[in-house]
Amino acid sequence: MKKFKILAINPGSTSTKISVFYDEMEVFSQNILHDYEELKKFESVLQQKDLRCEAVERCLKDNGYDIRDFDVVVARGGILHPVKAGTYDINHAMLEDLRNAAGGEHPSNVAAFMAVKIAGIADIPAFIVDPVSVDEMKPVARVSGFKGIERKSLSHALNMRRVAFRVAEELKRPLEELNFIVAHLGGGISIAAMEKGLLIDVESANCMGPFSPERCGGLPILDLVDLCYSGRYSRQELKRKLIQEGGVYSYLGTKDVREAIMRAESGDEEAALVLEAMVYQISKVIGEMASVLKGRVDRIILTGGIAYSELICRKIEERVGFIAKLEIVPGEEEMKALAEAALRVLTGRENIMNYTGREGICSEVSVKS
Numbered sequence: 001m002k003k004f005k006i007l008a009i010n011p012g013s014t015s016t017k018i019s020v021f022y023d024e025m026e027v028f029s030q031n032i033l034h035d036y037e038e039l040k041k042f043e044s045v046l047q048q049k050d051l052r053c054e055a056v057e058r059c060l061k062d063n064g065y066d067i068r069d070f071d072v073v074v075a076r077g078g079i080l081h082p083v084k085a086g087t088y089d090i091n092h093a094m095l096e097d098l099r100n101a102a103g104g105e106h107p108s109n110v111a112a113f114m115a116v117k118i119a120g121i122a123d124i125p126a127f128i129v130d131p132v133s134v135d136e137m138k139p140v141a142r143v144s145g146f147k148g149i150e151r152k153s154l155s156h157a158l159n160m161r162r163v164a165f166r167v168a169e170e171l172k173r174p175l176e177e178l179n180f181i182v183a184h185l186g187g188g189i190s191i192a193a194m195e196k197g198l199l200i201d202v203e204s205a206n207c208m209g210p211f212s213p214e215r216c217g218g219l220p221i222l223d224l225v226d227l228c229y230s231g232r233y234s235r236q237e238l239k240r241k242l243i244q245e246g247g248v249y250s251y252l253g254t255k256d257v258r259e260a261i262m263r264a265e266s267g268d269e270e271a272a273l274v275l276e277a278m279v280y281q282i283s284k285v286i287g288e289m290a291s292v293l294k295g296r297v298d299r300i301i302l303t304g305g306i307a308y309s310e311l312i313c314r315k316i317e318e319r320v321g322f323i324a325k326l327e328i329v330p331g332e333e334e335m336k337a338l339a340e341a342a343l344r345v346l347t348g349r350e351n352i353m354n355y356t357g358r359e360g361i362c363s364e365v366s367v368k369s
């Protein structure tokens with residue numbers, strides 16, 4: 001039987017992860033580190049496309065792979081207009097929205113461009129899966145409290161959905177019967193109420209959620225307004241400060257939670273307080289999500305790099321363990337999630353979605369073979 005050869009691409013702020021799969025089996029993976037000084041020369045993440053593509057092509061060649069032997073290129077999806085979860089064909093409307101950074105800047109915005117460029121060499125399809133802007137929120141969750149500003153769904157949907165499927169499998173129950181609170185705890189943090197497989201409400205450190213190793217989360221709004229008009233920062237500088245140099249980094253000068261834990265354990269009181277505050281805020285949002293699900297929570301799932309820390313997981317459990325049992329799924333499985341999604345489409349088990357942009361009507365189209 002034919003095995004599909006899949007190239008998965010996942011750009012981060014300073015690296016591009018690639019993996020090669022034969023069907024579900026990962027046979028090669030590499031985290032290609034880019035020179036930060038080189039990346040900084042570009043004004044936007046999209047301008048990094050050629051540099052990153054060349055590095056990917058070089059890496060494939062050096063490891064004996066020819067892109068012409070692949071069946072598909074699949075990439076993490078960026079901040080598009082709100083979309084349903086699923087696998088999307090990369091089309092003109094999508095590239096236009098990413099080009100205009102319609103939903104904001106994010107390293108994953110360059111992924112679709114890279115996928116199209118690399119897939120173009122072999123004339124094979126290029127997909128994205130469960131982009132950062134997956135939006136399954138109910139209308140009530142969108143109302144912010146100030147007309148003209150809406151709450152947004154920005155999350156680690158790709159990893160969250162995969163770990164939720166895995167936990168449902170372990171519980172031997174269909175995801176459509178289960179309610180989960182999923183907390184992705186990485187450099188960025190997002191926490192979602194997942195009702196019967198849908199991410200019906202989301203908080204993230206990019207918006208109003210808990211602070212994370214590098215992002216500020218929700219801030220006292222009037223103080224933030226004063227900071228915006230203080231003349232200390234340009235609009236771009238302030239956004240970078242809040243999203244890339246906020247959170248733990250803004251207090252301790254490190255984004256590495258392992259280092260913060262070591263400092264706390266060797267008597268650094270500020271490190272101890274900041275870590276405690278991060279746990280406190282994460283737990284508070286998990287509590288909020290329990291109320292979104294009206295208390296009917298089958299499991300609280302902790303995932304992402306920070307979930308490797310038994311200490312942090314235990315501290316969160318002390319605060320939220322009364323809501324539901326915790327499942328710890330440390331790290332992330334984004335590359336596997338990408339490959340499996342592409343395979344479901346290639347084998348006809350799932351329809352590919354068609355991105356239509358602002359109007360938010362993303363229809364399913366015929367299965368590609």
Ligand SMILES: Nc1ncnc2c1ncn2[C@@H]1O[C@H](COP(=O)(O)OP(=O)(O)O)[C@@H](O)[C@H]1O
Nearest residue numbers: 186187188213255256257258304305306308309
């Ligand atoms: N064993 C660990 N204990 C505590 N924190 C960890 C551990 N391993 C990784 N982390 C933290 O996880 C964060 C990165 O999360 P990760 O999901 O790997 O990254 P990203 O969000 O960049 O994809 C960093 O703050 C890192 O210090």
Ligand SMILES: CCCC(=O)OP(=O)(O)O
Nearest residue numbers: 132154155156188190204
């Ligand atoms: C909260 C949106 C998803 C996100 O920011 O992803 P990263 O943490 O990978 O930047």
